[in-house]
Amino acid sequence: MFWFMQGLCFLPVFLVIWSSSTFIVTYIIALFRQDVDIIFPYISDTGAKPPESCIFGLMTFISACAGVATTYARYKFVEKLSEETRVVRPCLNKSALMFGMLSCLGMCIVATFQETTVTIAHDVGALLFFVSGVFYISLQSFISYCAYPFGSSIIVCRARLGIAIIAALAFFPTxxxxxxxxxTELHRDTQDKDYPFQLASAVCEWIVAFSFICFFLTYIDDFKLFTLRVKTEYEE
Structure with missing residues (x-):
């Protein structure tokens, strides 16, 4: 059996690969069509105009669905671990699940409402995605330490904490x-007074986004250890 077929390992693997591809593919297409500047546009800028907006919307929605599945699987794993060890409080695990789902909802809003079409809805979705995402990975980092040594190794716990800190620190300047x-133009003049602020905000936005991706990378070993099954009960 291949390593990515063990347990539910394919969930975080798919999420990481697909999410990375979403950002990179739309960025390359937008550059090729000269719809954005070469140096660090906002992520949403790369999916503001068709056809990249269509690709961005579809791929982001699929990423959100994969995020929901991965977040829920992680919740059930921690729940099962807590039943046997009592190391993580259920309310903490449920809070992490809630923030994870809210972050995925934010992704769906971002995918549905383009930045240049419905700006307010897009910005609300982006804020929901980033704020909930930072809270989610922060709570999961804390949960990892609570579950140690029954859950992940101390190296993985420290890696998650480091990624969460980077994401939190990058979120505020964003x-x-x-x-x-x-x-709000897609093409900017470097001489504009607010250009340095946009550049700094865009760079930090990319850092936060890829921090989330790196965080889900740390789930791979954990997800090799368990599977989920659906139980059907028929009531007459």
Whole structure:
């Protein structure tokens, strides 16, 4: 059996590969069509115009669905682990699940409402995605330490904590710098007064997004250890 076929390992593997491809493919297409500038546009800028907007919307929605499946599988894994060891409080596990689902909902909103079409809805979705995502990986990092040594190794726990810290630190300049950006054009002049703020915000946005991807990479070994089964009961 291949390593990615063990347990539910394919879930985080697919999520990481597909999400990375979503950002990279739409970025390359947008550059090829000269719809965005070469140096660090916002992620949403790469999916603002068709045809890349169609690809971005579809691939982001699939990523959100994969995120829901992965988040729920992680929740059930921690729940089962807690039943046997009592190392993680159920309310903490449920809170992490809630933030994970909210983050995926934010992704769906971002995929549905393009930045240049329905800006307010898009921004709300992006904020929901990033805020909930940071809370989710922070809670999962704490849960990992609570479950140690029954869950992940100490190296994985530290890796998750480090990624969560990077994501949290990068999130604040993403929002703060974005508040100083007055223009919303896809092509910017480097001489604009607010250009440095947009560049800093965009760079930090990419850091936060790929921090989430790196965090799900750490799930791979855990997901090799378990499977989920659906039980059907028929009531007459």
């Amino acid at each position: 929002v703060i710098c974005a508040s100083f950006v007055k223009q």
